Amino acid sequence: MQKPSPEALITRSAIALDRIDYASWLECFAEECRYEITTFINLANGWPCGLLHAFSKDQLRDRIASIETVNVYEPHRYRHILSQTHQTHTGMDSIFVTAFSVYRITANRSTILFATGEYQDRFKYEASGLSIRERTVVLDNEQIDTLLAIPL
Amino acid sequence: MTDNLTRIPLRSYTDVDRYNDEIRKIVQGKTWHFIGFESQIENPGDYSTTEIAEIPVVVLNDAGAIRAYVNRCVHRGSILCLSEKGNINQFECVYHGWTFDLKGNLNGVAFERGIKGQGGMPPDFNKEEYRLRELKVENFCGVLFATFDFDTPEIEKYLGPEIAAGVRRVLPSKPIVIGRTSQLIRSNWKIYVENNHDSYHASILHSFFTTFKLNRLTQSGGIVINEAGGSHISYSKRKQEADDQVYDSEQLRANHDEFGLKDPGALRFIDELNDQISLQILTFFPLVVFHQISNSLCVRQVIPRGIDRVEIVWWYYGFSNDSDELKNARLQQINLVGPAGYISMEDGAVGEFVQRNSPHSEGADGLIMMGGNGYESSASRVTEAAIRGFWKQYYEMMDA
Numbered sequence: 001m002q003k004p005s006p007e008a009l010i011t012r013s014a015i016a017l018d019r020i021d022y023a024s025w026l027e028c029f030a031e032e033c034r035y036e037i038t039t040f041i042n043l044a045n046g047w048p049c050g051l052l053h054a055f056s057k058d059q060l061r062d063r064i065a066s067i068e069t070v071n072v073y074e075p076h077r078y079r080h081i082l083s084q085t086h087q088t089h090t091g092m093d094s095i096f097v098t099a100f101s102v103y104r105i106t107a108n109r110s111t112i113l114f115a116t117g118e119y120q121d122r123f124k125y126e127a128s129g130l131s132i133r134e135r136t137v138v139l140d141n142e143q144i145d146t147l148l149a150i151p152l
Numbered sequence: 153m154t155d156n157l158t159r160i161p162l163r164s165y166t167d168v169d170r171y172n173d174e175i176r177k178i179v180q181g182k183t184w185h186f187i188g189f190e191s192q193i194e195n196p197g198d199y200s201t202t203e204i205a206e207i208p209v210v211v212l213n214d215a216g217a218i219r220a221y222v223n224r225c226v227h228r229g230s231i232l233c234l235s236e237k238g239n240i241n242q243f244e245c246v247y248h249g250w251t252f253d254l255k256g257n258l259n260g261v262a263f264e265r266g267i268k269g270q271g272g273m274p275p276d277f278n279k280e281e282y283r284l285r286e287l288k289v290e291n292f293c294g295v296l297f298a299t300f301d302f303d304t305p306e307i308e309k310y311l312g313p314e315i316a317a318g319v320r321r322v323l324p325s326k327p328i329v330i331g332r333t334s335q336l337i338r339s340n341w342k343i344y345v346e347n348n349h350d351s352y353h354a355s356i357l358h359s360f361f362t363t364f365k366l367n368r369l370t371q372s373g374g375i376v377i378n379e380a381g382g383s384h385i386s387y388s389k390r391k392q393e394a395d396d397q398v399y400d401s402e403q404l405r406a407n408h409d410e411f412g413l414k415d416p417g418a419l420r421f422i423d424e425l426n427d428q429i430s431l432q433i434l435t436f437f438p439l440v441v442f443h444q445i446s447n448s449l450c451v452r453q454v455i456p457r458g459i460d461r462v463e464i465v466w467w468y469y470g471f472s473n474d475s476d477e478l479k480n481a482r483l484q485q486i487n488l489v490g491p492a493g494y495i496s497m498e499d500g501a502v503g504e505f506v507q508r509n510s511p512h513s514e515g516a517d518g519l520i521m522m523g524g525n526g527y528e529s530s531a532s533r534v535t536e537a538a539i540r541g542f543w544k545q546y547y548e549m550m551d552a
Contacts, residue, residue: 053487147492
């Protein structure tokens with residue numbers, strides 16, 4: 001793995017999902033990682049429970065395995081449109097914030113604007129490369145159209 | 153009306169006239185609706201806003217008494233409380249500044265007497281004749297319910313003793329909200345409600361359940377249906393190993409032997425209610441569902457949004473004395489439930505499949521024959537009795 005910038009890794013993770021290349025998406029995360037999807041309303045109220053909470057990379061692997069082999073839903077894919085990344089402060093613990101829009105594409109259905117929000121990312125820096133240590137996906141709106149199977 | 157509860161015409165999901173009748177006769181009839189939690193409006197003057205079907209409602213703490221009103225100014229129908237929550241000492245409409253006290257009485261009309269003798273309301277206008285439309289409220293173990301009809305019997309009697317006990321079971325102390333999410337399903341509201349009455353589908357459609365042996369129809373459990381028919385409990389106790397053989401011989405799609413979880417943190421069940429029951433789905437006619445799925449406790453508020461849309465607001469709750477272990481279990485088990493849940497995401501999809509096939513379906517019925525033609529309680533969950541119970545109460549109210 002080359003040494004990408006945080007911005008390049010964020011883009012790579014989004015394009016991997018858009019291409020339904022879950023293996024590449026998983027590669028973006030550190031082995032010890034946390035990935036959560038919640039909403040601005042939950043955060044504003046101090047409510048911990050959002051939509052999806054993975055506390056290890058194995059739980060992310062389980063999510064992918066389940067949506068690939070167990071869960072039943074109409075096949076679809078996403079298209080992420082990302083903003084430039086804003087670094088909130090410097091140092092090892094800095095958070096990188098990237099706004100996104102995600103469209104959902106389902107065969108024979110209209111493409112819909114499925115979600116808007118932001119990634120709040122923390123990274124793990126190693127000689128071998130960069131990986132996502134913590135990602136909180138904060139949705140602007142709490143209403144999910146139909147279901148959320150594929151992570152954002 | 154039908155005296156046959158085993159066949160439901162698919163046009164029930166597409167008939168706009170019927171939908172308007174449902175809102176008038178059922179939603180605004182003698183039925184109770186979820187409107188929030190006591191813990192959201194602890195202080196005098198606190199309010200929160202919500203909806204019953206698409207009727208806006210404001211819930212208020214009036215010096216300790218909980219009141220609910222249609223959130224609509226009597227003047228021109230505008231919204232009184234815009235925010236989702238807040239604290240007020242009177243209602244004030246932003247449109248023309250009409251004000252109401254917390255008991256709902258109109259007490260202020262801007263420029264009521266006009267200016268310099270010009271304009272103003274007619275001399276015989278009497279503010280006392282105008283008040284906000286009030287709903288009857290009941291606080292049931294810290295969860296707030298409202299009804300449009302002041303003659304609706306109290307919740308204990310409305311649900312019957314067994315279902316009321318099932319609600320109390322999952323509310324051992326005052327609940328606090330720990331998270332919320334919402335799911336828009338492109339189906340008629342009844343398809344979603346029927347789905348919650350349908351104990352037959354759970355371990356077939358929701359492959360995840362069965363793959364991980366979380367809930368099988370062979371587990372000990374049962375269905376309890378109230379006398380009115382429309383409220384029920386489906387429950388099961390923790391799995392017993394002897395049950396596995398029956399399922400494995402059925403070769404269900406739901407069994408993926410090759411698939412195992414690498415990190416099963418979401419599957420740990422803590423028997424917090426000390427009765428071994430690890431799953432309870434409780435429907436509270438017509439638009440409320442309480443779920444206990446392991447340690448995930450939730451009120452699902454069903455909001456019909458027209459003939460072919462329904463929103464489900466998932467209100468996750470816990471208790472102020474939850475241990476860290478229990479808090480963690482509730483958080484981990486979010487992965488099982490809600491619009492992104494391993495064992496519930498499918499419900500959003502199948503409702504749409506039925507709705508999509510319902511237009512121009514004259515002569516086509518849904519068949520509800522599993523387990524006979526009645527709506528009695530049973531130890532078996534291989535039955536559609538609770539769906540028939542829903543329709544029994546539904547038709548009774550629609551034909552009244």
